Amino acid sequence: MVEDIHMTNAIVGEPPEFRNPASESPAAKAALILAALVFLTFFLFLPLVSVFVEAFRKGAGEYLAALAEPDAVSAIKLTLLVAAISVPLNLVFGLAAAWAIAKFEFKGKAFLITLIDLPFSISPVISGLVYVLLFGSHSLLGPWLKSYGIEILFAVPGIVLATVFVTFPFVARELIPLMEDQGTGDEEAALSLGASGWQTFWYITLPNIKWGLLYGVLLCNARAMGEFGAVSVVSGHIRGLTNTMPLHVEILYNEYNFVAAFAVASLLALLALVTLALKTVLELRFGAGNTGGKH
Amino acid sequence: MEVSIKNIRKEFDRFAALNDVSLNIASGELIALLGPSGSGKTTLLRLIAGLDFPTAGKIYFGDEDASHRSVQDRNVGFVFQHYALFRHMTVAENIGFGLKVRSGASRPPKSEIRRRVSELLEMVQLSGLEDRYPNQLSGGQRQRVALARAMAIEPRILLLDEPFGALDAKVRKELRRWLREFHDRTGHTTVFVTHDQEEALELADRVVVMSGGKIEQVGSADDVYDRPGSPFVFSFIGESSHLPITLRGGQILFQGQSIGVVSESGEGAGELFFRPEDVQLVDAADALYGKVTACRRLAGTRIAEIDIANEGNAPYHVEIEVPLYEPVALGSDLRFRPTRWKVFPG
Numbered sequence: 243m244v245e246d247i248h249m250t251n252a253i254v255g256e257p258p259e260f261r262n263p264a265s266e267s268p269a270a271k272a273a274l275i276l277a278a279l280v281f282l283t284f285f286l287f288l289p290l291v292s293v294f295v296e297a298f299r300k301g302a303g304e305y306l307a308a309l310a311e312p313d314a315v316s317a318i319k320l321t322l323l324v325a326a327i328s329v330p331l332n333l334v335f336g337l338a339a340a341w342a343i344a345k346f347e348f349k350g351k352a353f354l355i356t357l358i359d360l361p362f363s364i365s366p367v368i369s370g371l372v373y374v375l376l377f378g379s380h381s382l383l384g385p386w387l388k389s390y391g392i393e394i395l396f397a398v399p400g401i402v403l404a405t406v407f408v409t410f411p412f413v414a415r416e417l418i419p420l421m422e423d424q425g426t427g428d429e430e431a432a433l434s435l436g437a438s439g440w441q442t443f444w445y446i447t448l449p450n451i452k453w454g455l456l457y458g459v460l461l462c463n464a465r466a467m468g469e470f471g472a473v474s475v476v477s478g479h480i481r482g483l484t485n486t487m488p489l490h491v492e493i494l495y496n497e498y499n500f501v502a503a504f505a506v507a508s509l510l511a512l513l514a515l516v517t518l519a520l521k522t523v524l525e526l527r528f529g530a531g532n533t534g535g536k537h
Numbered sequence: 538m539e540v541s542i543k544n545i546r547k548e549f550d551r552f553a554a555l556n557d558v559s560l561n562i563a564s565g566e567l568i569a570l571l572g573p574s575g576s577g578k579t580t581l582l583r584l585i586a587g588l589d590f591p592t593a594g595k596i597y598f599g600d601e602d603a604s605h606r607s608v609q610d611r612n613v614g615f616v617f618q619h620y621a622l623f624r625h626m627t628v629a630e631n632i633g634f635g636l637k638v639r640s641g642a643s644r645p646p647k648s649e650i651r652r653r654v655s656e657l658l659e660m661v662q663l664s665g666l667e668d669r670y671p672n673q674l675s676g677g678q679r680q681r682v683a684l685a686r687a688m689a690i691e692p693r694i695l696l697l698d699e700p701f702g703a704l705d706a707k708v709r710k711e712l713r714r715w716l717r718e719f720h721d722r723t724g725h726t727t728v729f730v731t732h733d734q735e736e737a738l739e740l741a742d743r744v745v746v747m748s749g750g751k752i753e754q755v756g757s758a759d760d761v762y763d764r765p766g767s768p769f770v771f772s773f774i775g776e777s778s779h780l781p782i783t784l785r786g787g788q789i790l791f792q793g794q795s796i797g798v799v800s801e802s803g804e805g806a807g808e809l810f811f812r813p814e815d816v817q818l819v820d821a822a823d824a825l826y827g828k829v830t831a832c833r834r835l836a837g838t839r840i841a842e843i844d845i846a847n848e849g850n851a852p853y854h855v856e857i858e859v860p861l862y863e864p865v866a867l868g869s870d871l872r873f874r875p876t877r878w879k880v881f882p883g
Contacts, residue, residue, distance in 0.1 A: 430588055431621035435635035435690055436609045445638070449625045 293511050296504035308502035309509070316482045317490035317506070320398070324473075324486060325466040328405040332462050335406075336413025337455070341447075343414075344421030345429070358414050361407055369407050370475025373400055396478030401486065404472040409465045416458030417451055424450055457524050464517045468510055538598055538693040538726050539564045540585060545594035547580055554580045556750040558594075562694075562728065567720050569741035570730045573773070576747040578730045579698055585728060586696050587611045598693060614687030614725075616697040620679045622671040628682050629654045629667040635690035657685040660719075677708040684716075688723070697729035701736060713740055734774050738762065746770050768881045771810040778855035780825070780845070782809040784880065792847075797823035797874050808883040811875035813840055816857040824872040827855065829865050841865050 266274070298305055308314060339358055343351060361369060377384045377394040387394060394400045428450060432442040448455075470488040477484040485493065487510055494503035540562040547555040555577045562568050570578040583589040585596060587608035595604045603611055623631050630637075633650045645653070658664050661681040671679055680700065687695060700716065701709040717740055720727050731737050737744045738758040746753045746761055746769075753773075754766040765771035772779070783790045784803045790796070791809070797819070827845035834840075841859045844852035857873055859865050 427617055427619065427621040428623060430608075431615070431617055431623070431686075432634070432638075433608050434586060434588065434613065434615040435638065435686065436612070437634070437638040438609070438640075441638045445634070446623060449623075 290511060293504055293507050296500055297508040299504075300501050304501050305505045305508075308499075308505035311502065313482050313485065314490060314502070314506055317485045317487050318509070320401070320485065321467050321487040323398070324402055324405050325463055327402050328409055328466045329459060329463050331406055332409055332413050332466075333455070333459055335410060336417060336458060336462075339414045340417035340421050343418050344424075345426050355418075358411050360411075361409070362411050362415075366408055366469065366471030367475055370404050370472035372407070373404055373472075373476050395476055396480065396484060398484065400476040401473050401484060404476045405466050405469055408469050408472045409462045412462035412465060413455065413458035416454050416461070420451055420454040453524055453527060457521060460517050460520055460524070464514060467513055540694060540726060540728075541597045542581070542585070543595045543597070545581070545584060545591045545596065547577075547584060547589065548592045553750055555584070555591075558750070558752055560745060560752060560755065562726060564726055565724045566726055567717070567740065567742045568728045569737035569744045570728065570747060571732070571734060571737040571744050572747035572753075573732060575749075577750040578732075578745075578747045581747070582696050582698055582728060582730050585694070586613050586615050588615070612690065612693050614684075614690060614692030614695045616680075616683045616687050616695070616700055618699040618702055620671075620683040620703075622679055622682060622686070624671050627668050627670060628658070628663065628674070631671070631682055632657055632686045632689050634686065653689060657689055660688070661685045675708075676704045677712055680704065680712060684719075688725075692725070694726040694728065697727070699731060700729050701731070701733070709736075716740065738774075746773065748773070765810075765879065768808060768810065771879060771881075775812060776856060777810050777812050778857070779808050779810045780853055780855065781883065782807055782880065789880065791825060795823045796825050797821060798878065800880060803880065803882065806883050807880045809875070809878055809880050811878040813856045813858040814838070815875055815877035816873050817876050818859065818871060818873050820872065824874045825855075826870055826872040827852070829867055829869050829871055832859070832865055832867065837861075839865075841871065843871060 265271075297308075309318075339354065342348070343355060343358075374395060375381060377387065377400065379385065379388075379395075384395065392399075394403070428446050429442050432446045433439075437445065467486075468488060469486075470492070473486055474489055474492075477486065477489055479485060479489060479493065481493070487506055491503050491507045491510070494500075494506065542558060542560040542562075545555055545558045546553060558577070558581060560581075570581060572578045580589065584591050587603070587606060587610075591604060595602055597603060598611070608615075623634065626634065629651075632654045636645055636650045636653060639645075654667070655664065658667065661684055663678060663681055663685070666674065666678065666682075671682070674682065680703075684697075701712055704712065713736060729740075738761070741758070743755060743757055744761050745755050748769045754761055754770045756764070756766075761770055761774050765774060768779070771777050780791055782796075783793075783806055784800050787799055788795045789798045789800045789809060825845065827843040829841050830844050831842040832839060833842075838858050839861050840856050843855050843857060845855060846852055857871075859871075865871065
């Protein structure tokens, strides 16, 4: 057969051109790649570079000073604290929700899935306002809690609540398709071999979803640290107390303190870059892990 | 371990997947649950395992009522259709899992687990593959790892769900023979589910033919093939044709005409079943006759497809075996009588 084809080509005198029917001509390919690159350069790469350029405009000394400033330090601490609380919470909630949706049949399942997506589909500002309505001074809960000395709004608990709300879908969304795809076969096998429910989770379910879970946690963490809208509504912008990094950046920027603003912003950008790098590494391993190779 | 299933009913969302099913399985028996998809065979297997619970009825392991015992307590070895091997564990870890998760004093020490694992690997002829991962094994090897894993917990009974379903034909045949030997050697009470009648008939001591959530017939391969108990079993197992007939005065009448076959008993309408090989070509007026529409070679035999005219309606279609050496012309008329048959009142 191969010889036949060669002979035919020799007679016709045309070089054979084999192309995957689904692929485009080289010109179209180049145009598409170019368009994507130009877009990425202008809308992602240049802004990112400019953040760092602005941050270091007055040298490394000014940059470090801006980060060491007490309000900045407190904003960084608060951001880390909020992430440290909300990410583990959403890890547990997300896992539980994904488990329920992927492994059980129950009434209202579609409704639950819609609920999980809710934080994605509404504006973060609304998410924040929900908590103002719930815990504000004109609400039912707010004054009652206040009488026990518990401050929610314009305090750390409110910021944590808003962040948990906004970042809820990440872990669940990552896990649901993965767990649905894997089904309950492995768990049933473990149970039939005598494993308890907890052992089954620990030895079977968790290893099966660990890369997806880690990926969801990374995304959740990036958003928890970067969330602006919802947190802005509930925080009250008290310097040194209820300002997270994104809020601090805004305040500095509004004060025309560009170097300091971009210095703090560069930290956030750096976080995004690290997350991206980690995600890429995970995806490489995730691919290998999913097929069950050594890891 | 004897297993008896008493009047089991299982509903899913009010749909009855099993309806009043009873079955006794003797100790050491190799039983096949055979049926088309949706017949309830896998549901029954899962109920025995404790992976599902009956809506009504009881399951006994020996004298003990196991109906409401959890799957962990039942101590059954279950081999899943797609094996459900733990992909992040090596072959050895997979097989040792059931021992590792035991609690307290019943958990063997590590060295003992290792010894048991290598013993089991030897038994399933996979020694040397301890450190492989499931995705580095062939389908047949995975199947045997799954079996070794199920055997590691020293189960009271062994349950297999479509054990050869995901394998290619050649491996399937080999493993079938191998499983039979394995069963004879270990003597475990074994129940397996299959939709492949050849597999069920060849492998099992007794075949349980199921359809529509009910047991149609339980019997040896000879029983279900030679003495089918219901129209379903007759059509499901092996090849067969059927025609509507009337019984009158010890004669079988087809379209009002005697077909020259004497029936044992009964009067009135019925359905005549016969197999292609149980047919004799005759040269007589009182016989079935029809036109040959196709002829095909099937291994050592030749099968003729015959249309029997049916006054204005679509013709009846039957298949009969014709001698290899006697060519049958397409479009020619053939006269034949069944030599072995069964009439089910209709």
